[in-house]
Each structure stands twice: as C-alpha cells, then as structure tokens.
Amino acid sequence: MNAFILPVGDELLIGQVTDTNSTWIARQLNLLGINVRHAFSVGDTHEEIVKAIGYGLSQAEILIMTGGLGPTKDDITKKAIADFLGVELFFHEETWRKIRQIYERLGKTAGESSRIQCFLPQGAKILNNDVGTAPGMWFNYGQKVIISLPGVPSEMKYIMEMEALPLLQEHFPGEPIAHRTVLTAGAGETELAALLEDFENNLPESIKLAYLPAYGQVRLRLSGKGGDEKSLNAILDSKASEMEKIVSRFVFGRGEKSLESAIGEVLREHKMTIATAESCTGGLISHKLTSIPGSSDYFTGSIIAYAYEAKIKHLKVKPDTLEQFGAVSEECVREMISGILAAMDADYGISISGIAGPGGGTENKPVGTIWIAVGSKYKTVTRKIGFNRNRAINIEYASNAALAMMWNLLKEELRPK
C-alpha cells in the first residue's frame, strides 16, 4: 500500500516554513505498514494543485494533502479538490455552527471570512477537528482515497490521530509491521553502537535496528516486517528486552515517552518533589518538566537566576564563591542545589550554569562550558559538559544532559523499575 503526501503552500516553496508535517505523517503511515512514495510540495496555484492531485493519485492509493484550508484567499485546496473530482462546493452547516461556537467562547462573533471555511467539496466525509476551525476531509476516488488536512501541525496531528489513521487502518489492512523503541539518555550514538555491535550483527533479516539521536538522547528502534503478527511481536519483544539489557545503564523507558515524563512518574510514585535552579538554560528544564500533564503533583517551582544578584538572593550562592570560582563552576552549581532545595522545599533539585554563547566565553571557559548538578538531601552529583554548536543547541543539549543525570540519581536512590 502506497501513500503520496502533498503539502500545499507557497511558504514551503519559498523556504519560509519547513515541512515537518510530512515527516510526522510519513512516520505514522509507516507504523501502519503504508509506504510513503513521495512527499511533494506544491504552491498556492489552482492549476498546479489540481495537476499534483492527479499525479499523486497516479503514483499511490492514498493521497494526503496538508494546508490551504484556512479562511484567507491563498487557501485554495478545497476548490482544487472539487475541480479535480468534478464536483461543486456546498455550505456545511455543522462546520459553521462549530466555528460560531468557538468564536462565542472567545466572546467574539464569527465574521464573513469564517464562512469561507464552511464551503466543502461535495462527497467529503468530514474528519472532525476539535482543536481548530478547519475540518479535515476524506474523499473516495474509485478504490483510492484523498485526505485533506489543515496545515497547522497541531490540527493536522489531531485529525490524523483521532480520525484519519483509524479509518485508513480499516480501509487498507496491511502486511504487519511492528516497532519497539528503547529510549536512552546519556550516551552517544557511537558509544551505543559499539555496545550493540554483536547484537545488531545477529539480528534476523526481517528485523532492523535504527539509531535516532536527538541532543543527548538516542532512541533505539527495532522494526520488524512480515510473517504473522503474533510471532512478529514475540520476536520483537524478545529482541527489545535483549537490547535493553545490553545498554541498561542508559535506558529510561520504552516507546514514545520523554525523559521528563519518566522522571515525573518516579517522583509521583514516591511522593517526592523536584525544583530547578537554572542560569544558562533559562527555564527550559523547568518548561520540560512542566510540559507533562499533572506535573504540579511533584514540581514545586524554579528559580531562573541570570544576574549574580539573583543567584545570591534567591539561591544563597555565596558572593565569595562567585568571586573566587565564577558563576560557571562546580562550586556554584553545588551551592545552587542546596539553595533550590531550600527555596522551593523540594526533595530533588537540578542546577545548571554555563556559557550558552555566542558571547561570554573566555579562554579558560569557552562558549559551551556548562556545569550541571543534580542533588537530593543525601547526595549531589556534578558534571561539566563542554561542547559548542550554537546557543539553541547548547541549551537543548544541556537540558537533556541535566535530565539524564537526574534520572540516574533517581534510579540510584529510588530504584524505579
């Protein structure tokens, strides 16, 4: 079974926006055993879109379009689909009712331009969009299928997950494909690959191992294909466990879980709390921890202390320490740990201070030098990392390194499964 992804929008072709939708869609389809043959961006021109729809359907059974469904003039996907299918647009009352409701909740009135969103090609099966105004649509075209989705990633994902993927699975039951993902933090791809060399060489033909690195975390994904579903799952389970054992000291979970949610689960289970004291990461660790629903159960707060005064006043870092060793020092992050545990009345703390760049580096402490500490009332562990890519990556990488250290401390002290 093949799919063709067709993102619509000039913004893609002039390079203003990167098409992350196609990546996400391809991954989901792949999990259903649907091959993506092409992703193919097309601009906001009626004839081009109509032509691309035809080309896509000549190449694949499933055509997934994103974008061009909004209320403005450059949103012309619906007209293109209608013309391709040779049907008219009709006014969909239910969509109009929903849009008015959304506006009412915001204390506003839906205007004329919102009505444009309610004209849909005849034959459309509506795919509910509960997170935005533009509905998704499903069209049967002979034995083939056209799916049209909004370009806003959150809305596209919602409709895919809740509506389109289940329908596709029903419509095109495929050859079984299955995956197991083991999540690791604190080791690089090369280090893991060395540990897993024998394991990988001994994998059966039908199973592949992929390394998916992202800023200090690596997902190890085993993918298997073919045969009957039951034995495919059995062998994947056994191989995933085997692999997990080999790299166990870096593993923090399975599937799509994040390190911050793994940390949250352990803290909740043990009724423990956490807080962060951040300098160079500027709140990113705190943001990651609180991005998990229900994190208020275990997250008490953070102090982001950029200025020296803030470090002294709120984290009780000694002025002497700052003078003698500087803010980017093991001594400073150690004091930040005691400071944050007291300030936020927390059981566990993360502290971090470094030079994210591009400015601020010195000969002894070049850009990228970052000190991290994680601690409880029993123990504080520190580590210096020192690699410099650019500010955004340094911040992201340091945040993940800090969370990996926190995970290891929790493993040691609380022994999560």
Added chain:
Amino acid sequence: MNAFILPVGDELLIGQVTDTNSTWIARQLNLLGINVRHAFSVGDTHEEIVKAIGYGLSQAEILIMTGGLGPTKDDITKKAIADFLGVELFFHEETWRKIRQIYERLGKTAGESSRIQCFLPQGAKILNNDVGTAPGMWFNYGQKVIISLPGVPSEMKYIMEMEALPLLQEHFPGEPIAHRTVLTAGAGETELAALLEDFENNLPESIKLAYLPAYGQVRLRLSGKGGDEKSLNAILDSKASEMEKIVSRFVFGRGEKSLESAIGEVLREHKMTIATAESCTGGLISHKLTSIPGSSDYFTGSIIAYAYEAKIKHLKVKPDTLEQFGAVSEECVREMISGILAAMDADYGISISGIAGPGGGTENKPVGTIWIAVGSKYKTVTRKIGFNRNRAINIEYASNAALAMMWNLLKEELRPK
C-alpha cells in the same frame, strides 16, 4: 526560471528525518529570482530516482538533488544520474586524493568503502566540498541543469553557497522576486484578514499576500514578481507600509525577527531589564526571552512558582488573595508582578497563572483559563485568555500572548520605532 528540488533518501519517506535542506535551498533560490516549483522526496530505489530525475527535468530548468552520495549501500544517486544521462561512472582521482588527505589528518587510513565515493558520472563538473568527503556535481542536460549535493546539511550549504549559487546566477540571470514580511502578534488570521480585506482586494496582480499563523502570531507576507527590480522593491515597500498601518496595533516588526528578540532590542536600547513570574507556562516565557543571544544584558531572572508556598514566599502573593480569589485570578497575577519586579530587581515583569490542563479545571475556571499580567513600576495591564486545545498548545499560546502584551506595554512606555 524554475527549479525542482529532489531530496533522495528512505529516511525522509519513513519520517525519520525532516527535510530541512529543501527549505533552505528554496529560500536561497528564491532570493536569486528562481521559483521552486516542487520539492519531491524519493526513496533509495534506483528506478524511482531515475524516474524522478526525468519528471523533475520535465517541470523545471534546474534540478537540485540532495543526498545519496555517501559511501554506504543505500547511496545510489550517482548511478541513477549516470543511467539517466546514459553515461558511465569514472574514478575521480582528485576526490580520492582529497579523501585520503582528510583521513590522514584524522590519523586514519581511507578504506575501500571510501573509494566508492570517488566514482562519478561522466560529464560531471565538480563542485568543491571543503567540509566533507562527497563532492557536489553539476551536469548540463541540454539547456537544463542537474545539481547533485550531499544530504548532510552543513556540506550541502557549503557547496551551494561557495559553488552552486554563484554558478546558477551566472547561468540563469533571472526575473526578480521579492518579499516583505510584516510580523504581528495578538490577533488571529481571521481578524487580520477582515482588517486587510480592502487592501488585499486592491493589490496589483503581481503581488500576493499570504498569512502564516503560529500560536497567536501571524506573519503577513507580501510577495511580488516580475518587472524591473527597482520598481518591484518600490511597490513592495509602499504596500508593506500601507499594510503595516492598517494593522499597526498588532505589528512588532519586519522580516524574520521573533517577538522575544523585538522585546530584547527595545529593552537593551533603553537599558531596561525584564523578569518573569510564571506558573502554568512553567518557564517557557523565560526560555524564549533567554533564547536570544546577549539576553543577559536585560534579563535578570524568573521565578517559576507552581506551589502556593512558592508564590507566597518568593513572589509575596498574599495568602488571603490565594484563598479568596485562587491562584488563577487577576488579583494573583497583579501581586505576582509587584513580587517579581522586587525579587529580580527588574524594570518590567510578566506574570502568568492559569490552568494548562488537561486536569485542574473547575466549572468557573475551565481548563484553558489563564490570567496574564505585564507591568512596570508605572502600570500593570492584565488579561484573561480562555481557550483550550491541549496542554502544549495552551502553554505555547499563553506565552506568546504574554509576550505580545509585553510588547504593547513597551510600545506605550518606551515608544520603540
């Protein structure tokens, strides 16, 4: 002049890697007045690549391929180009010499697999790659051109900038294209479209307006094409100014600037400082502000106060206020402003408290209810937002709304241009 971008690689079609190369290439070509008609991903299959080359060249004068030039088995772009052109591969001594040099510098010896990289299709004009082992290539195909580049973004960019773009400019002196982007925050796409309806209807044929929304911010992009460059730029400048006036109360800048960097510029210019007091956004506003290089000039710190105790202790919110009105209340965010200005010794403050969900909602304060305040020692402005998508979007949206409010307060008090 049209270009067709053809990224090669299974990793794109299974959704493992997002194709950022095409975005970057499209932006560069666009600046040269070359239209990108399609970006079209193809997997690592010989016949598919050959077919895609033919399709691309039927649609555009310039075909730019990325990926598939490495030393491993799945890197088959060169063979596909050779077969498409009907030529043989030859061993390129100069590339082999370069690869051996690179290995020697690393204290290693280049192996057999590296030799594979040195077989190039006949007729290739070499595009030097000084940052990696795989050279770029340029092929003339009648009046058309095929450019093949490595998939590693840094290598691709190097070769494009140093070699391919100058050659393209020489080869195809093009029709001018230009853009003006006006950045807005605080208004939705529909609201802006209503304000800009007349303006948009009166735009000349050669100029298009596109709305690019993202969580409470909308970029308004005017694109113009054709004619002579000088008059094209003149009309775009005039139309952009006209548009800016119509939606002026939402405008925070031009081009690719972020709201947080616009805020930073004004603060730096006036030697003012900022701090945030965050509850539901958990540090995201702080992270955004500190993602800007040099933000330590004006950002002093933040207090992320999830727990009631943290709000009382560090932000001096009165226990009475929390009891009587709750943490998600105008009264609370007002007190958080005075609290954070004092705690972090800042001139400007942002405070935020709300229910990001999915849990924690009540009948009076459903999930999505978020109070925001922005203030200085002269003035505090508050606003309640109340829309619920999901936790991540609520947090992102609220952070942007808070930054938009901050921008408006700065406009009022500091009058940035």
